[in-house]
Amino acid sequence: MNVTVVGAGYVGLVTAACLAELGQRVVCVDHDQARVVLLQAGGVPIYEPGLDELVQRNQQAGRLRFTTSMALGVEHAEVLFIAVGTPPQEDGSADLQHVLAVARQVGRLLTHDLVVVNKSTVPVGTGEAVQRVIDEALRVRGCQGLACAVVSNPEFLKEGAAIEDFMRPDRIVIGVPPGPAGARARECLSQLYAPFNRHHERTVWMDVPSAELTKYAANAMLATRISFMNEMALLADRVGADIDAVRRGIGADQRIGHSFLYAGTGYGGSCFPKDTRALMHTAAAHGSPMRVVSAVEAVNRMQKRHLVGMVTQLMGEDLSGRRLAVWGLSFKPNTNDMREAPSRVVIQALLARGATVLAHDPVAGSEARRVLTEDMAAQPGLLQRLHLEESPEAVLLDADALLVLTEWKCFHSPDFARLRDLMREPLILDGRNLYDPALLQALGIAYLGIGRRNAL
Numbered sequence: 001m002n003v004t005v006v007g008a009g010y011v012g013l014v015t016a017a018c019l020a021e022l023g024q025r026v027v028c029v030d031h032d033q034a035r036v037v038l039l040q041a042g043g044v045p046i047y048e049p050g051l052d053e054l055v056q057r058n059q060q061a062g063r064l065r066f067t068t069s070m071a072l073g074v075e076h077a078e079v080l081f082i083a084v085g086t087p088p089q090e091d092g093s094a095d096l097q098h099v100l101a102v103a104r105q106v107g108r109l110l111t112h113d114l115v116v117v118n119k120s121t122v123p124v125g126t127g128e129a130v131q132r133v134i135d136e137a138l139r140v141r142g143c144q145g146l147a148c149a150v151v152s153n154p155e156f157l158k159e160g161a162a163i164e165d166f167m168r169p170d171r172i173v174i175g176v177p178p179g180p181a182g183a184r185a186r187e188c189l190s191q192l193y194a195p196f197n198r199h200h201e202r203t204v205w206m207d208v209p210s211a212e213l214t215k216y217a218a219n220a221m222l223a224t225r226i227s228f229m230n231e232m233a234l235l236a237d238r239v240g241a242d243i244d245a246v247r248r249g250i251g252a253d254q255r256i257g258h259s260f261l262y263a264g265t266g267y268g269g270s271c272f273p274k275d276t277r278a279l280m281h282t283a284a285a286h287g288s289p290m291r292v293v294s295a296v297e298a299v300n301r302m303q304k305r306h307l308v309g310m311v312t313q314l315m316g317e318d319l320s321g322r323r324l325a326v327w328g329l330s331f332k333p334n335t336n337d338m339r340e341a342p343s344r345v346v347i348q349a350l351l352a353r354g355a356t357v358l359a360h361d362p363v364a365g366s367e368a369r370r371v372l373t374e375d376m377a378a379q380p381g382l383l384q385r386l387h388l389e390e391s392p393e394a395v396l397l398d399a400d401a402l403l404v405l406t407e408w409k410c411f412h413s414p415d416f417a418r419l420r421d422l423m424r425e426p427l428i429l430d431g432r433n434l435y436d437p438a439l440l441q442a443l444g445i446a447y448l449g450i451g452r453r454n455a456l
C-alpha cells in the first residue's frame with residue numbers, strides 16, 4: 001500500500017518506519033527542513049531504542065522516503081496519516097493549528113480518493129473539523145467528487161518502547177465515520193493493519209468521537225493511578241507505612257494489577273500533562289467538569305516539587321554553598337524527551353535557592369541544556385551554577401545529596417560504597433524508589449524515598 005505519514009516526530013517517525021518494515025511503501029513528510037535533511041542522510045533526530053536501524057534498513061530497501069513536500073506526500077498516498085504535534089495552549093486546550101494546516105494542504109492538493117487517518121491526540125470533534133476543512137478546499141477547487149474519509153486512530157505507544165508498542169499493540173482503536181466512505185476506509189485500514197491481527201483481532205472499531213475520547217480517557221486513567229499512589233505515599237510517610245509494600249499488596253489484586261502504581265516525583269512527558277489539561281478543557285466547555293482529573297493534575301503539580309521540599313526541610317530554604325547531584329533528566333528512561341520532565345521543576349527550584357547543581361543523564365544531556373536554557377532565559381545567572389556532566393560519578397564529588405529523578409537502568413545498582421566515599425554527605429533522595437532503605441542504612445548512607453517511612 002502507498003502510505004504517507006505527515007510528521008516525523010516520536011509518533012510519525014515510528015509509524016512510518018514500522019509500516020515500511022511491514023512492507024508498505026512509505027513517504028514521511030515533515031515541514032522541518034533540518035529534520036528531513038538529517039533523516040535523508042540516515043540520521044535520526046530523536047533517541048528511541050532500535051529506531052535508527054529500522055529507519056536505515058527501510059530507507060536502504062527503498063520503502064521509506066523523507067521529504068518536506070506535501071505535494072509529493074499527497075500524490076503518493078492511498079492512506080495519509082496525520083501525526084503532527086498538538087501542543088497545549090495557554091488555557092490548556094490542544095492547539096490544532098498543525099493538524100488543520102495538514103488538512104488544508106490535503107484539500108488543496110488532492111487529485112484522487114484518499115483515507116486520512118488522524119493519529120495525533122485531538123479533542124472530540126477534530127475529526128469532523130478536519131473533514132470539513134478538506135471538503136471545503138475540495139469544493140472550492142470543484143473536486144467534490146473525490147472521496148476522502150477522515151478516520152481516527154489514536155496512538156498508544158510509549159516513548160522508550162515505541163517500536164515494540166507499535167509492532168505488538170494491546171489494541172488498535174479505530175473510529176470510522178458513518179456512510180459508504182467510512183465503510184471503504186474501514187476496509188482499507190483492515191488491510192493495512194492485517195499483520196497486527198494475525199493471532200487475534202486487536203482492532204476495536206468504533207465511531208470517530210468515541211475513538212478521540214478513548215485516547216484521553218486512557219491517559220487520564222493512567223495519570224490517575226500515578227497521582228493516586230503519590231498521594232497515598234504522602235500518607236504512608238505520615239503513618240509510618242512503606243508505599244512499596246502497599247504497591248505490591250494492592251497490585252497483586254487482579255482487579256488492580258501492577259502497572260502504573262509507582263510513587264515518584266510526578267509524571268511528565270508530552271502526553272499525560274497536556275492530555276489531562278486538554279480533557280479538562282473539553283469537559284468544562286461541555287459543562288461537565290472533571291473533578292477527578294483536575295485533582296490528579298493538582299497532585300502532580302505538587303509532586304514535582306516534593307523532593308525540593310525534602311531538600312529544604314533538611315538544609316533550610318537557603319541552599320547557597322550546597323552542591324546537589326542529580327541522576328536522570330529525561331521524563332522517563334530510554335528517551336531524551338524533556339517535555340514537562342520533573343527535573344526541570346526540581347533543578348530550577350534548587351538553583352533559585354542558591355544551590356550548585358551537578359546533573360547527569362545517559363542520553364538527555366544536550367536536550368536538557370537546551371530546554372533548561374529556555375526555562376531560565378529570564379534568569380541566565382542561575383545557569384552558571386548548573387553543570388551537566390558526562391558520567392554519573394562526576395556529579396557525586398563533594399555532593400551534599402544525590403537526587404534520583406529518572407529510573408534509567410544504569411542507576412539501579414550503583415557502587416554504593418564508592419558513592420558514599422565520593423559524596424560530602426552520603427544522602428540519597430530517591431525520587432523513583434529504586435533502592436532498598438535497609439541496605440543503604442547498613443552502608444551508612446542516609447536515604448529518603450517517596451513514601452518509604454520518611455521521618456522528616
Ligand code: NAD
Binds near residue numbers: 030031101270
Ligand atoms: P513531535 O513534536 O515529536 O513531532 C511532530 C512533528 O510534526 C514535528 O517533527 C513537526 O516538525 C511536524 N509537523 C508539525 N506540523 C507539520 C506540518 N504542517 N507539516 C509537516 N510536518 C509538521 O510530536 P509527537 O510526540 O510525535 O506527537 C505527535 C502527536 O501524537 C501529538 O498529538 C501527541 O499528543 C500524540 N502522541 C504522542 C505520543 C508520544 O509518546 N510522543 C504518544 C501517543 C500520541
